[in-house]
Amino acid sequence: MAEASAASSARSIAEQKKKELDASFFKKGILVALFSSLMYGFYTAFITAGESSQLWLSWVSAVSPTAFLAVFILPTVASAINDTCSALWALGITAKEGKLADFGRTINTKPGRILIMSALVGGPIATVAYIIALSQAGTIVVPIAALNPAIGSILSRILYKQELGPRKIAGIAICVFAGLMIGSASLTGDSSSNMVLGLALAFVAALGWGAEGCIAGYASCMIDTQIGITIRQCVSGVVELLVLLPIFSIVGGVSMGQTFGYVGAAITDLPTIICFIVAGFSAYKSFASWYRGNSMCGTALGMACNGTYTFVAPLVTWIVVGLIMGVDGYALAPIAWVAAVVMILGILVIAVDPKELFGKKEEA
Template structure:
């Protein structure tokens, strides 16, 4: 019994760490995104950068974030002698290739939209809406994969989505002029991450003949970051003309900031997988949603950002809705 208690406490600790790390990641990415290179068009053009790369500068920052996340997770797996298995998954298994397709939806689309949302609507608003993606994923799984959705989970989804609606379309005074643009990108991020889960769920359910494929969640995570890095470097940056800006990020020294922030990104997912292993996916998902509240805390403590009553109330309601959604099936099972 004591062992189970220790596992539970350890799992809760990892779950709390997920929220803290992801919340701080979003706040710091938003702060670095306020650099003159990304906010002053005249300055950017004086550096020989194009207007297109300036307008889509968050995609350049996403490239650095995802690339360094891959580097840190790969280094972790290398130390555990598991890195080779990542490429075996990708090139030798159907499940690995399905995970790669899901990564294209979840990272270049979801992550890019999330950073654009932070850029246009600020991190507290972007994060508060983004954490609703598990609920949206459950709805899509119900519609596409015909998975069951109990009434408690449905109520939780309804609460979180209502909170997101009120937060997104009833903003506090003093929000940026680009606020609604940012909210739209936050919604895109939600659907990107939700569809990523649906694709993975479909693949694992329908791919036959690979029951002997054994892989750690960390290996799938590394595969995700690898595919994301390749997509940004081969497709997205060339399309937006982003390499000159990326070069400026390196020469200015900002690249080291992204390397440091990416450690938080890697910690987020590695801790989430550990939390899920110890306390289950329901509690892990619920604790993950607290990132929205940690964004509020770090924004206020580190950068003095004013947290309005409107933002705080609806942010708490959104997180409460995610908790109800995630823990609904668990409470029914225990009952």
């Protein structure tokens, strides 16, 4: 009897310790996911700062704001430089961790190929759309781009027959309502700066990132986080620099020499390239922390925490570009801040089942 009692007591202590460790791991995952949101704010702020440098503004002022060069090519130059910097950061850290050989081997596996496909959707397509949207409409587009969890839920229903349920439908409705708030506020003012195009491309970015989350879900469960983020950033940087820029040059009737002349000038101008180096590191840390946070606290809650960038990104951009650099036009209207908070609530409703969340708290 004494031995049985001792064994039972030991099991009870072990179970309690495990619950404490699980609770600590879960809470740390939430902090990591929130850190991802903060770094996304810095990514948005510093890529905007790079496009607000004296060099960049001299390019923009020399052409019509509606010209193909200003609307599509210059923002893609910014995105390509940023994602290339981000890829170099990822490769450097992967090499430091001694995982370059694993990186090479993983690319040729089925999960690696799936991740490459998801990177093509979420990187060159969604990221370039986001950067063009920022250049055309400013940080008002951020909450629209943050619709990706809602879109991801809809795509999961279509592709994987996952049930939405009343809670997720309600969350999607809240997000759509918040998007309408932002859109109506934007379109009542001066729309001469391609505001409609910016909002439309922000939705394209949300669609791309939502699709990326669905496609990459399977692969990311079987690939080391550092390897996965390195694949993503490398694919994005290479395709934007060597595929999208040449295509846009041909379509826009701009010579390759002129297009890549902008790239060369940007990377040799110290104030500009510093902004892109910081933005690239921030993008790398944001996506890496997002993957890691999702694995620690669950993809649903991780998405909800990361979705707080609807508030963080405009705030950090306003501080860095508006206050520190003194560039006008980055203070958002009160309704935009309210809509951002509403959007966060909608994302939270989609991503988190209150019963499961409170259940975990009770177990802790």
